[in-house]
Amino acid sequence: MVDAVARLTRLGLPVTPAAADPALLELRGIVARAVDPADPASRTAALDGTLRGLLARFPDARYATAARALFGLPPAEPGQNLTARRELAAKQAGHEVHHFRKRVEPKLVEKLAWELLADADRFTRLPMIAPRLAPTTSRQPVQADPFAWEVAEHEEHLCRLWSAIYAARAELLTVERLVSLDADRVDVVHAAVTAAWRWAAARAEAIGYTTAFGTDLEAVPNADLVALAGWAPTLTQAQASRLTEAAAGGASREQFVHALHDETGLGNTWIDGFLTPPAAAEPTDSIEQENGPTT
Structure with missing residues (x-):
């Protein structure tokens, strides 16, 4: 290799x-x-x-x-x-x-x-790969049949799940990019709140999908599904559930923020997680340490 x-x-x-x-x-x-x-x-x-x-x-x-x-x-x-x-x-x-x-x-x-x-x-x-899509040139109507309806509904929910995961990933990446750019704190906080909303919405979709269908994902914890979106600040189970409740049901960003208006501690935990520099690597992991300061 x-x-x-x-x-x-x-x-x-x-x-x-x-x-x-x-x-x-x-x-x-x-x-x-x-x-x-x-x-x-x-x-x-x-x-x-x-x-x-x-x-x-x-x-x-x-x-x-x-x-x-x-x-x-x-x-x-x-x-x-x-x-x-x-x-x-x-x-x-x-x-x-x-x-x-x-x-x-x-x-x-x-x-x-x-x-x-x-x-x-x-x-x-993790046996999780996003479904591949192929271009279609003609309409593909759903037949009036219970089995066809069930298959279509399953694909609907699966697409919503992956859509939510990718939307969360996009916002988490936005926050990390702004932090790396040393952007204004106001901009970072705004992006972090958006990321919290998308992350919570993805978690809500994951719970809804696995509860309704399970199938090949039934052995995959919801936390692992959401982790596909990328790193997020560490939350307690109660905090994660609170965010999920606020984002469930297709809540808008404004509705999400309003629902968490009094959750100052939760908001600080999420935002500070991004603003706190990551832990330094161990010396043994550093190429510089292995090679010394030779120039």
């Missing part, structure tokens, strides 16, 4: 079918994201998108920019060869090029490989 990721540095991103190792294309996280899992080109596109996302969230902040440059993402420029990208990455990391190539680059590649494996493991442990 590490060797397969290392080979991607030769040409950098975007990943091409010729550069994509079969071992990477067969990862469950890649297959699940592919529009057509049977098509190698589709899986290659999914691999490219997944790598970009992992590099955008590279876990070692000290070397995140260097890792992105090494694989051809900004601050690297399109078309730069490996030598130019390596020199830029070394500069971003604060190391001499030879030291970077021998000591740091292998660690960056290894960490990205582990992130790919962790991503695949998340898909393996």
Whole structure:
């Protein structure tokens, strides 16, 4: 796996079918994201998108920019060869090029490989993949039959569930982006409240779906369904239930806020969760610690 990721540095991103190792294309996280899992080109596109996302969230902040440059993402420029990208990455990391190539680059590649494996493991442990959609050119009426009605209703609720999960993810990402930009607190708080509304609505949809249908999701806890949207501040069961009650029934954002008008403590818990810096990584997880301050 590490060797397969290392080979991607030769040409950098975007990943091409010729550069994509079969071992990477067969990862469950890649297959699940592919529009057509049977098509190698589709899986290659999914691999490219997944790598970009992992590099955008590279876990070692000290070397995140260097890792992105090494694989051809900004601050690297399109078309730069490996030598130019390596020199830029070394500069971003604060190391001499030879030291970077021998000591740091292998660690960056290894960490990205582990992130790919962790991503695949998340898909393996949770049997939840959003239903794929295909374009249709003609109307598909529902037949006047109890079984057809039941199937259509199930798909309706499933679509609402995934719609709510993706809407929550979009708002959670918005908050994290604003925090990263050091945006005005008022803007961050506004976005955090919107995220709370969408997160609670997703939780309400998850509870409603699993209660009504169960089926293949009956063994998946509602908390895991909502966790698909992304990280959210830690709440007690009572706090999560209170948010869910306020968002249930298709409540608007204004109705959600009004219902929680007196819940100051709950609001502070949610908002402070985003405004509190994440815990620093352990020293053993840091590439800088492993390689020392050599320049």
